[in-house]
Amino acid sequence: MSLTQSLLRSPAVAALTSPHGVDRYLEIMNPMWAVHDVRARVIGIHPETDEVTTLTLRPTSTWHGFRAGQFVQVGVEVDGARRTRCFSISSSEVGDPDTLTITVRAHDDGLVSAYLAHRARLGLVLHLSHAEGTFTLPETLPQRLLMISGGSGITPVMSMVRTLVDREYAGRITFLHYSRFPGSTIFGRELEELAGRENIDLAVVHTRAGGERFTAARLEQVAPDFADIDTFVCGPAGLVENVQRVFGDNDRLRVEYFKTSTITADPDNAHGSVRFARSGRAAENTGGTLLEQAEALGLRPEYGCRMGICFSCTSRKTEGTVRNVITGAESGLPDEDIQICVSQPMGDCAVDL
Numbered sequence: 001m002s003l004t005q006s007l008l009r010s011p012a013v014a015a016l017t018s019p020h021g022v023d024r025y026l027e028i029m030n031p032m033w034a035v036h037d038v039r040a041r042v043i044g045i046h047p048e049t050d051e052v053t054t055l056t057l058r059p060t061s062t063w064h065g066f067r068a069g070q071f072v073q074v075g076v077e078v079d080g081a082r083r084t085r086c087f088s089i090s091s092s093e094v095g096d097p098d099t100l101t102i103t104v105r106a107h108d109d110g111l112v113s114a115y116l117a118h119r120a121r122l123g124l125v126l127h128l129s130h131a132e133g134t135f136t137l138p139e140t141l142p143q144r145l146l147m148i149s150g151g152s153g154i155t156p157v158m159s160m161v162r163t164l165v166d167r168e169y170a171g172r173i174t175f176l177h178y179s180r181f182p183g184s185t186i187f188g189r190e191l192e193e194l195a196g197r198e199n200i201d202l203a204v205v206h207t208r209a210g211g212e213r214f215t216a217a218r219l220e221q222v223a224p225d226f227a228d229i230d231t232f233v234c235g236p237a238g239l240v241e242n243v244q245r246v247f248g249d250n251d252r253l254r255v256e257y258f259k260t261s262t263i264t265a266d267p268d269n270a271h272g273s274v275r276f277a278r279s280g281r282a283a284e285n286t287g288g289t290l291l292e293q294a295e296a297l298g299l300r301p302e303y304g305c306r307m308g309i310c311f312s313c314t315s316r317k318t319e320g321t322v323r324n325v326i327t328g329a330e331s332g333l334p335d336e337d338i339q340i341c342v343s344q345p346m347g348d349c350a351v352d353l
């Protein structure tokens with residue numbers, strides 16, 4: 001670490017620049033200067049499909065690198081406010097340590113994803129978290145690997161496969177991918193090239209217009225010995241849950257939900273009322289998540305991933321019991337901090353919002 005960096009990280013500089021911190025002042029001088037925060041400049045833009053774009057990012061020197069399969073939180077100013085969402089890294093962990101790629105699908109209801117997929121320009125500077133997540137390849141690679149992905153869930157899986165190819169992995173990879181129709185297949189051309197490799201068995205299945213969904217029969221066709229293979233699955237909750245059902249209780253299966261479909265209103269819990277104390281808003285409990293119910297009442301709580309990962313939405317629950325829709329855990333402690341994006345109230349509930 002240089003003398004300047006040591007100085008900028010010192011308690012004396014922290015005290016002098018309080019409460020904003022030294023990085024706020026460095027950012028004003030040059031958005032790529034930082035001693036604690038991570039930021040990244042967009043240095044490449046590559047459309048994958050009509051809805052999906054890959055951005056190549058060059059992070060600040062504060063970046064610690066990543067492992068294939070991990071994700072980052074990306075913050076960007078949209079319409080005057082900073083918004084944060086999680087995106088999987090799609091590049092290989094082997095190669096240029098000073099760049100990474102994220103591959104972003106523009107969701108209809110996604111301000112950040114639509115901005116990054118359609119409006120990002122070269123030179124744009126994004127706020128970045130360090131890489132997070134445990135959906136990663138084992139340290140010691142087994143001789144067989146099975147990858148199953150659906151839609152945008154291919155991004156972390158592709159990061160793993162690219163890494164394996166770069167590492168000249170000599171084992172066998174079976175790769176089963178589901179996309180809606182041929183033109184919507186992300187990395188379609190690269191998948192064709194991968195299919196030509198001796199040690200990769202690739203099957204791309206299309207689901208649109210009466211196409212095929214994941215079935216045990218298809219799995220047995222592509223990998224009859226699947227129960228004995230280290231398997232990674234990432235995609236919409238429906239796909240992941242179907243795979244889990246077929247595998248049963250098998251610790252060779254590693255899953256990553258790309259999009260949680262389970263966060264829907266639960267009619268069983270739709271009783272009582274929900275009160276947002278600070279804003280004085282209240283309504284009948286719809287059974288949706290507290291974030292959804294707050295938004296329906298016109299509140300704009302901070303959020304990032306909306307999947308229970310980033311903790312941006314953490315708020316204080318002052319009364320009532322909530323159920324975590326990811327883990328199923330229920331908690332009725334008073335005055336506890338909860339992630340409102342994945343918490344459904346079970347009856348009367350009050351939150352400090």
Ligand code: FES
Pocket residue numbers: 302303304305306307308309310311312313314339340341342
């Ligand atoms: S928005 Fe990320 S945990 Fe709730």
